[in-house]
Amino acid sequence: MINLLLYYLFAVCPLPPPTFAHAHVKSNLVFNTKGSYVDYACDVGYVSDHHPTRLLCDKDSKTLGYKWSGNFTCESEYYSIHPDTIKHLETGHL
Numbered sequence: 364m365i366n367l368l369l370y371y372l373f374a375v376c377p378l379p380p381p382t383f384a385h386a387h388v389k390s391n392l393v394f395n396t397k398g399s400y401v402d403y404a405c406d407v408g409y410v411s412d413h414h415p416t417r418l419l420c421d422k423d424s425k426t427l428g429y430k431w432s433g434n435f436t437c438e439s440e441y442y443s444i445h446p447d448t449i450k451h452l453e454t455g456h457l
Contacts, residue, residue, distance in 0.1 A: 377395070377431075383408040385406045385408075385430055385438075386405050388403055391435075397429055402416065403418075406437065412435060414439070
């Protein structure tokens with residue numbers, strides 16, 4: 364019984380979860396036990412780089428502890444737009 368209790372006490376990821384540029388955690392309440400997820404959203408004006416914006420609390424084979432697993436980037440949504448279109452959006456003129 365004590366071993367099971369110790370397992371649940373130490374089967375947690377560090378809080379707060381990691382930060383990412385131009386992103387924020389979507390929930391006010393973050394669970395950090397093994398198997399839990401934390402969901403992120405890109406800030407206004409940014410979009411995900413086509414990777415899931417969610418991290419998993421999972422075993423860390425290097426430390427034998429637990430860590431948040433996953434990675435993504437929020438990129439400017441104007442990054443791939445033609446410069447003339449950006450100018451039009453900013454000034455209203457082509």
